[in-house]
Amino acid sequence: MFNYAVTTKFYIMELQKKQEEKLQKMIEEEEIRMLRKDMVPRAQLMPYFDKPFLPQRPNKTVPRQSCLHMMSGKCWSCATGNELYNLHHCGAQALKPIK
Structure with a gap:
């Protein structure tokens, strides 16, 4: 048993x-x-081509002024980059603000 x-x-x-x-x-x-x-690879969705992408320029950019207007001034020392120290020559004409 x-x-x-x-x-x-x-x-x-x-x-x-x-x-x-x-x-x-x-x-x-x-x-x-x-x-x-x-792990099976899946297909990506097809992008829409109805409206093509056209990049736009931003409206907030500020165009810079060229330095050529300084060369045509009366005082040569202002055109060479000394306009901060020689304000009495041309006055405030060389220091125009950028718009």
Whole structure:
């Protein structure tokens, strides 16, 4: 009777182990299937070509004045870059603000 109880216990443990391995194998296969499904490359949506993109110049840019107007002045020292120190020569004409 004791030998029968021991063999049935080992048989039940073996069946449980096989069932757990089968369940673990099914879980791993499902995970692999989900990973392969996620790794499939997907196509990007086609862009709309109804309205072509035309870049516009921003309206906030400030055009810079050239330095040529300084060369035509009466005083040569103002045209060379010394207009901050020689304001008495040409007055405030050399320091026009940029609009």
